[in-house]
Amino acid sequence: MPRDVIYLDHNATTPVDPRVLEVMLPYFTEKFGNAASIDHDYGHEAKQAVDQAREQIAAVINARPDEIIFTSGATESDNIALFGVAEKYAKKGDHIITCVTEHKAILDACQRLETMGKSVTYLPVDHFGRVDPDAVRRAITPRTILISMMAANNEIGTLAPLAEIGRIAAEHDILFHTDAAQAVGHIPIDVRAMNIHILSISAHKIYGPKGMGALYRRRSLPRVQLEPVIYGGGHERGLRSGTLNTPGIVGFGESLRLAKKEMTKDAARFRGWTQQIYERLQVELGEVLLNGHPTERLPHNLNVSLPGVESKALIVKLKGVALSAGSACTSAKVEPSHVIQALGFGDDRAHSAIRISVGRFNNDAQIASAIDQIGMAVRNLQTMRVV
Ligand SMILES: Cc1ncc(COP(=O)(O)O)c(C=O)c1O
Incomplete structure (x- = not known):
């Protein structure tokens, strides 16, 4: 890699x-x-x-x-x-x-x-x-x-x-x-x-x-x-x-x-990043739907659906960012995620869901670059669809 x-x-x-x-x-x-x-x-x-x-x-x-x-x-x-x-x-x-x-x-x-x-x-x-x-x-x-x-x-x-x-x-x-x-x-x-x-x-x-x-x-x-x-x-x-x-x-x-010692500090940093990604994607792309609970959630996880965007196609386009469409653990099957489906919003929501999970060795510059790359890839896919 x-x-x-x-x-x-x-x-x-x-x-x-x-x-x-x-x-x-x-x-x-x-x-x-x-x-x-x-x-x-x-x-x-x-x-x-x-x-x-x-x-x-x-x-x-x-x-x-x-x-x-x-x-x-x-x-x-x-x-x-x-x-x-x-x-x-x-x-x-x-x-x-x-x-x-x-x-x-x-x-x-x-x-x-x-x-x-x-x-x-x-x-x-x-x-x-x-x-x-x-x-x-x-x-x-x-x-x-x-x-x-x-x-x-x-x-x-x-x-x-x-x-x-x-x-x-x-x-x-x-x-x-x-x-x-x-x-x-x-x-x-x-x-x-x-x-x-x-x-x-x-x-x-x-x-x-x-x-x-x-x-x-x-x-x-x-x-x-x-x-x-x-x-x-x-x-x-x-x-x-x-x-x-x-x-x-x-x-x-x-x-x-190490986790016990650094959990509070790491969690605050992760929460800042996931919030920043969510807010900036909303500004850049308009409709971004949060999957999961707004506050009762893991600090390092963000799962969003981008309406009209096929998440598998987005992942293929995103050459510079490694993230997941639905659950990596079951990604051998191209089935909509059973978790997103269980939320009761229909199949489209599951097909357009991406999971972004940040970690200890990420930095501010990487997060900013990832947001730019996701935004660009989504706009690219949307243009392709219009044409
Ligand atoms: C909630 C949950 N349970 C179980 C597992 C399986 O864990 P392991 O890879 O250690 O077998 C995972 C990870 O894939 C998980 O996220």
Whole structure:
């Protein structure tokens, strides 16, 4: 990828922060020990590094270190949460409540659970992409064992009313899982204050390495039980067997240590940029429709529909800016985004939606240039259509 392409797709993935890479490197070479083989110093060294990362990750969400299970990413964490609860609590019930705008990691796993005889309620969202907590309450049945609601949407950035849903789950003695892949490290999350029992995290969304994630699983009040999805050597309290990826874990820990320290400052900068892009596009292009909630949204995400502009065509035209039409995670299919469709504005709104997500290594000049380039590409497409 040429260096002069401005990267504005941080909801898809982020570059590894050089400070993160620096702490990871020794764990590939001289500090290569197996964290489970602690009969010698090599193993001890690795275990200490893993323990430290566990503390760093727990600290960001107000969890205990022994409540953090390392996984290969949020997809795996989501799968352990859903299948793990469905199997372990099968005697208590078989009903799960989730939402239509979830990531495919949740939706496809839920579909699979349905083929296994479980029942799933997919709640709708309003025009801003928000689930109504009262609808969650109404969907609860005596058979409900789990509510799974994403913390922040990966396409439109809308934040869920986590504390309210957590309160409802606690009142009904139902477990509450949240896919927080886009939220942890970007906005404050407190699993105790929000009554979250299970939570999925991904490292590559917060300047950590790809293929690395974690599952928070509460160990008291209530003690959450999960059936493993992977069996083997009993690593991670039996919940996720397999030799630990020490360099990845160390990088993950450092990325969240940095996020905790820099979150407020970064968020303010990101909010300024996304607001600036939105306002300037409105001035330059006239009709620009915001997808997602105007205030309850991720600071680094902006999703807008440009009426009459086919977003796939725009992306092809935009040679100097990397951004996404709809969700990058499902872009192999040229289907309108299920998230934008769920907002209830019709297919055109989904076909003309672009997602712009800014990040730590962008600068003011890049943002200004990206706005110019988007404006020019849109005008270009509009001219082509008139002719
Ligand atoms: C909300 C959400 N959940 C899950 C995932 C999957 O995460 P991972 O790539 O770590 O498996 C993503 C990222 O693509 C996401 O945005």
